[in-house]
Amino acid sequence: MTITRAHRSNASTRPDGHRPGVSAALTSKAARGRARIGFGALGAALAASAIASAGAAAATPPTVTENFASTGAEQTFTVPTGVSSIRVNAIGQAGEAGFGFDAQGGTGGAGADVVGQLPVSAGEVLYVEVAATGFNGGGDGGPSFEGGFGGTGGGASDVRTVSAAQPSSLESRLLVAGGGGGGGGVFEEGDGGNGGNAGNPGTNGTGGTATANGSGGGAGTLTGGGAGGAGCSQIEPHGADGESGNGGEGGAGFTAPWSSSGGGGGGGYTGGGGGEGTCGITGPNEEGGAGGGGGGSSFVTGEASFSSFGAASSSTAPSVSITYLTPATATPGTATVAFSATQPLQTVSAPQTITITNTGGNPLQISGVDFTDSTPALATDAPEDFLIGSSTCFGAIAYEESCQLTVRFAPQSEGAQTGTLQILGNMGAGATTIALSGTGGKLPQGEPGATGSQGPQGDTGPTGASGATGAQGAIGATGATGAIGPAGAIGPAGAPGAQGAAGKPGAAGIQGPVGPTGARGPRGATAVYVCHPRRRHGSYKEACFVQLSSASKSAVKATLERAGVTYASWSVNGSAGTGGLLLRATRKVAVGRYTLVVASAHATTTETVTVG
Numbered sequence: 001m002t003i004t005r006a007h008r009s010n011a012s013t014r015p016d017g018h019r020p021g022v023s024a025a026l027t028s029k030a031a032r033g034r035a036r037i038g039f040g041a042l043g044a045a046l047a048a049s050a051i052a053s054a055g056a057a058a059a060t061p062p063t064v065t066e067n068f069a070s071t072g073a074e075q076t077f078t079v080p081t082g083v084s085s086i087r088v089n090a091i092g093q094a095g096e097a098g099f100g101f102d103a104q105g106g107t108g109g110a111g112a113d114v115v116g117q118l119p120v121s122a123g124e125v126l127y128v129e130v131a132a133t134g135f136n137g138g139g140d141g142g143p144s145f146e147g148g149f150g151g152t153g154g155g156a157s158d159v160r161t162v163s164a165a166q167p168s169s170l171e172s173r174l175l176v177a178g179g180g181g182g183g184g185g186v187f188e189e190g191d192g193g194n195g196g197n198a199g200n201p202g203t204n205g206t207g208g209t210a211t212a213n214g215s216g217g218g219a220g221t222l223t224g225g226g227a228g229g230a231g232c233s234q235i236e237p238h239g240a241d242g243e244s245g246n247g248g249e250g251g252a253g254f255t256a257p258w259s260s261s262g263g264g265g266g267g268g269y270t271g272g273g274g275g276e277g278t279c280g281i282t283g284p285n286e287e288g289g290a291g292g293g294g295g296g297s298s299f300v301t302g303e304a305s306f307s308s309f310g311a312a313s314s315s316t317a318p319s320v321s322i323t324y325l326t327p328a329t330a331t332p333g334t335a336t337v338a339f340s341a342t343q344p345l346q347t348v349s350a351p352q353t354i355t356i357t358n359t360g361g362n363p364l365q366i367s368g369v370d371f372t373d374s375t376p377a378l379a380t381d382a383p384e385d386f387l388i389g390s391s392t393c394f395g396a397i398a399y400e401e402s403c404q405l406t407v408r409f410a411p412q413s414e415g416a417q418t419g420t421l422q423i424l425g426n427m428g429a430g431a432t433t434i435a436l437s438g439t440g441g442k443l444p445q446g447e448p449g450a451t452g453s454q455g456p457q458g459d460t461g462p463t464g465a466s467g468a469t470g471a472q473g474a475i476g477a478t479g480a481t482g483a484i485g486p487a488g489a490i491g492p493a494g495a496p497g498a499q500g501a502a503g504k505p506g507a508a509g510i511q512g513p514v515g516p517t518g519a520r521g522p523r524g525a526t527a528v529y530v531c532h533p534r535r536r537h538g539s540y541k542e543a544c545f546v547q548l549s550s551a552s553k554s555a556v557k558a559t560l561e562r563a564g565v566t567y568a569s570w571s572v573n574g575s576a577g578t579g580g581l582l583l584r585a586t587r588k589v590a591v592g593r594y595t596l597v598v599a600s601a602h603a604t605t606t607e608t609v610t611v612g
Helices: 024-033 039-050
Strands: 002-005 063-069 075-078 085-091 112-119 125-129 157-160 173-177 306-311 319-325 330-332 336-338 352-358 364-372 386-391 402-409 415-425 432-440 525-536 539-550 556-562 565-572 577-585 592-599 604-611
Touching: 063 075, 085 157, 085 173, 112 173, 125 319, 157 319, 330 415, 330 432, 352 364, 364 386, 402 432
Parallel strands: 002 063, 336 432
Antiparallel strands: 063 319, 075 125, 085 112, 085 319, 112 306, 125 157, 157 173, 330 352, 352 402, 364 415, 386 402, 415 432, 525 539, 539 577, 556 565, 556 592, 565 577, 592 604
């Protein structure tokens, strides 16, 4: 049985022998707390519950799975009582594809798919970070003047023991699924470089394919972040290096209007390096494809009893799932034990056997027994009159296995005696209780003693004087018999309870609006525009591309205006056929509404353009 809740061994160590992801304080505290019975067996049992062998005789222990999806914020998981091992499956985010105007931007790298069987302590709080765009380590794509833009690197998904708000959080990570690198940008010709896949370690991003290209960023490893792409002598196009937890930013594409920026590195145990932007472009006839970012590295703590590393498909959403065997449960064969025969005082009854079966997935560990009063307490409670005769409930008791203990009754007083047997251990529901009862009798009578010998006859005493004879008393009258009282009336039957009202169905979701269609240009000319905003240090720069088709050979001018201010403009002399206009932004273009004006000798048309 598996309950789902929505909300190959390759353990990694650093060259110095320390298991990364576990701080010194955590190692000293958690290692002691996790030295418990059944740790390795739990991993095997949970593996069997996920993939049961055909025809296996052993029953599959029940499990619970709690799922965590992307929220862009930290989430938590508290280890239930009786659980000492969990299986974590984390999927990192794929890198974003690069942007190209009339060419193919590079593809984003795949996120990692990592599984690990981890030791935990009951009541321990784990912090769950599920990858999202801009969350948990993905490097930004590089900025660009007016060319193609690099894609953002994918964030990592991980589980850790210290909140991300604390300085030592990264060192406490137990399992990390890295993110893929972002694809490189390209303008009109060639291809941008592809982002590297996340892994153990990740893979490098590739360089662009055009006349002037940027190199790919390096992959993150378990010993350090990936190096940023840096094949150019200029500094601006270089990609940033990855570091612990974070991918590097892609290199800038500011050398010419036709340049492109590199893809960001993927997040991970260490992040991938950012891809290099295009370098050395000298004119409109020379194109460049930027490099893709490197993939982030994945990790599973060396304390894990099982781990595996793989790649998720680009369509798989980031997530973290935590699966564990249900808490141990001590289920008794009976809820009550009654000693039916009256038991004489100061004697011990024959034993009565109680069978305890573990119906929970985790191994049952019985730590002791206790005799207490009833709940609620009774006047007949005498828990000291009951005792354990024998027990086989030692060591770990696996799922559906049983042990036996015997109980005896030794009354210390006459009459009814009651009590409660408490079975203590690692049960998730707390102590198991069994009600006890018995009746105490009298002390047992011993056999009569032997008759003693007759003693000698004594001397005859003197005769006493005779007393006077008393008068005879009168006989009293017999009293009358009392009348029989009437029978009591039968009370009325209770009224049935009312049925609860049914819940209301949830409201249907609202479909989002359809975006606007590009405007028709002036008479004799057809205009198609594309505006692509890019965020850089909290502001936007806008690049609008206008494709013109003119049959009248008239000159055409396009401008991007707002409140009488021109933000970008471009014009072309009249010519037959099709021509392209690139609106070059002369200032920062903030988020909001703008007017695109396309004018020719015959007419002028305007269209509202939304940026943001």
